[in-house]
Amino acid sequence: MDKLPVIGNAPPPAPVSELDMTPDELEAGIVRLKAERNAVILAHYYQESEIQDLADFVGDSLQLSQAAAKTQADVIVFCGVHFMAETAKILNPTKIVVIPDLEAGCSLADGCPAPLFERWLKQYPDHKVVSYINCSAEVKALSDVICTSSNAVKIVKALGDHKIVFAPDRHLGAFVAKQANRPDLVTWQGTCIVHETFSEKRLLGLLAQHPDAEVIAHPECHEGILRHAHHIASTSGLIDYAKKSPKQTFIVATEAGILHKMQQAAPGKTLIPAPPDDESCACNMCPHMRRNTLEKLYLCLRDLKPQVDVPEHVRVKALKPIERMLEMSV
Ligand code: 13P
Numbered sequence: 001m002d003k004l005p006v007i008g009n010a011p012p013p014a015p016v017s018e019l020d021m022t023p024d025e026l027e028a029g030i031v032r033l034k035a036e037r038n039a040v041i042l043a044h045y046y047q048e049s050e051i052q053d054l055a056d057f058v059g060d061s062l063q064l065s066q067a068a069a070k071t072q073a074d075v076i077v078f079c080g081v082h083f084m085a086e087t088a089k090i091l092n093p094t095k096i097v098v099i100p101d102l103e104a105g106c107s108l109a110d111g112c113p114a115p116l117f118e119r120w121l122k123q124y125p126d127h128k129v130v131s132y133i134n135c136s137a138e139v140k141a142l143s144d145v146i147c148t149s150s151n152a153v154k155i156v157k158a159l160g161d162h163k164i165v166f167a168p169d170r171h172l173g174a175f176v177a178k179q180a181n182r183p184d185l186v187t188w189q190g191t192c193i194v195h196e197t198f199s200e201k202r203l204l205g206l207l208a209q210h211p212d213a214e215v216i217a218h219p220e221c222h223e224g225i226l227r228h229a230h231h232i233a234s235t236s237g238l239i240d241y242a243k244k245s246p247k248q249t250f251i252v253a254t255e256a257g258i259l260h261k262m263q264q265a266a267p268g269k270t271l272i273p274a275p276p277d278d279e280s281c282a283c284n285m286c287p288h289m290r291r292n293t294l295e296k297l298y299l300c301l302r303d304l305k306p307q308v309d310v311p312e313h314v315r316v317k318a319l320k321p322i323e324r325m326l327e328m329s330v
């Protein structure tokens with residue numbers, strides 16, 4: 001497919017690598033190494049389209065965790081961000097889990113350091129801790145159940161009247177509080193740098209130009225965007241909606257990588273990326289997700305590094321709330 005539509009400047013080019021290979025050679029090398037290593041490539045919708053096209057499975061955070069939980073491969077190559085690869089490792093301690101770029105982090109995970117979180121939780125000793133999967137293994141280990149954007153409402157509802165703290169995304173927390181009718185939900189005040197950046201004013205301008213368009217938004221967006229959304233869902237939920245809706249035009253308020261699979265699922269429909277505040281930046285692309293490149297994917301398969309590891313005492317504690325989520329999501 002053509003390059004993804006982006007707003008403003010493209011992200012900086014990947015650093016010059018030691019490899020002197022054409023994209024075709026890289027792709028062929030990745031396919032060959034994948035077979036030699038008995039590896040599976042799992043990719044999130046926010047990855048570059050070339051990476052999505054080479055992956056064995058592309059999905060949202062929940063689907064990727066489910067795929068990681070049942071893979072028979074010896075090596076999991078996680079094309080996403082660190083907390084996703086970490087979750088795969090927690091589920092598969094005996095497998096090798098590699099990520100093309102170990103520095104691919106997440107503003108939500110980074111904004112919720114475990115020591116601070118542990119101290120904060122002391123204020124709520126009688127609360128259940130529901131943590132969004134976008135957090136570190138250490139934060140997961142302090143949680144009762146993990147959720148993703150596709151099951152957060154269901155999981156909070158399933159906890160009945162129990163008092164709940166929700167971390168680390170305050171916008172998802174506010175959305176869940178509303179949907180589950182839990183105004184008492186206590187939320188950690190983290191945000192996603194990508195979804196925080198969409199502009200309500202510019203969105204209204206776009207809607208004025210495309211009055212028949214529907215706004216579809218990820219629940220990590222702030223209320224200024226969500227209040228105009230016709231549909232709010234996880235990445236896979238948004239793709240599904242664009243495919244099934246009789247509407248022709250959608251303004252898509254989430255990371256622009258989603259447009260690749262969304263366009264394949266809804267051919268002929270018009271997909272317009274929601275605009276960020278700053279016209280001159282490519283802020284609708286996650287700088288962490290975009291650290292992964294085809295070259296780095298090739299290298300991590302060739303060298304089996306960088307590997308993602310989780311200390312065993314953290315892993316066993318983090319596993320329980322992840323397993324609880326998987327059980328509650330069938
Ligand atoms: P989902 O994949 O659950 O839609 O969440 C997107 C996300 O935040 C990835 O960073």
Ligand code: SF4
Pocket residue numbers: 046081105106107108109134192193194195220255286287288289
């Ligand atoms: Fe984290 Fe936001 Fe990037 Fe997702 S898009 S990985 S939530 S920074």
